[in-house]
Amino acid sequence: MNQQKPFGDREMMEDVLSSQKFVTEGYNTFANECASPAVMSELMNILNEEHQIQHEVFDEMVKRGWYQTEPAPQKKIDQCKQQHAQG
Structure with a gap:
């Protein structure tokens, strides 16, 4: 019989x-x-809250070593800045 690995904290956070x-x-x-400015405003408030929740989960995963990020090389940062400054 195939036993599944338990769904742990890491898997739940993912x-x-x-x-x-x-x-x-x-x-x-x-x-x-x-099309409605009032509805759009409320959706933007909810979107901001959801992004905040996402960022908090992301931060917790980084703290626990469950989400690895690499710093961007300065050359790529400069290229991105230049590209967006040209508009």
């Missing part, structure tokens, strides 16, 4: 982060396509 990314995509699309 699932939460993935879910938050999905949720923010949805709210972003809704806000972009909203």
Whole structure:
């Protein structure tokens, strides 16, 4: 019989982060396509809250060593700045 590995803290955090990314995509699309300024404002508030939750989960995963990031080389940072400054 095939035994599955228990769903631990790391797997739960990965699932939460993935879910938050999905949720923010949805709210972003809704806000972009909203015709009502009042509704759009509320969607933007919710989107901001969801991004904050996503960032908190991300930070916790980084602290626990479960999400590795590499610093961008200065050359790539400079290229990105130059590209966006040209508009």
